[in-house]
Amino acid sequence: MSEEKKCRLCGKPFLANKYRPNQTICSSLECQYQRQLENMKQWRDRNPQYFKYKESQDSSWKETCRQRSLEWRKRHMDYLKLYREEHRERHRNYMRDYMRQYRKQKGIGEIKEGKTA
Ligand SMILES: [Zn+2]
CATH class of the missing domain: 1.20.5 (Single alpha-helices involved in coiled-coils or other helix-helix interfaces)
Known part of the structure; x- marks a missing residue:
């Protein structure tokens, strides 16, 4: 059964995907895009050397x-x-x-x- 949750970003209630019970963001494009940006930023913060390397290789x-x-x-x-x-x-x-x-x-x-x- 899917559990109704509140989106962390837009606050709208959404049904969590049963395969991803820890989902905290609804499936709207805006929120998914926002989530991607967050992920990218987090990832970049965790891998500060990667972009330097990437830039020099690009x-x-x-x-x-x-x-x-x-x-x-x-x-x-x-x-x-x-x-x-x-x-x-x-x-x-x-x-x-x-x-x-x-x-x-x-x-x-x-x-x-x-x-x-
Ligand atoms: Zn949302």
């Missing part, structure tokens, strides 16, 4: 990480490229000035200029 999470690092790299590559171009320009200027100075010191520049003039 491919979509990995994909998110990969995407993030790619975006980071792209951002920084742009920055690096700018930096390198700027640096190359600076280096070129530096070398040009250095060579000019070098030629002047050796008298090459004057000779060359004198020859071409």
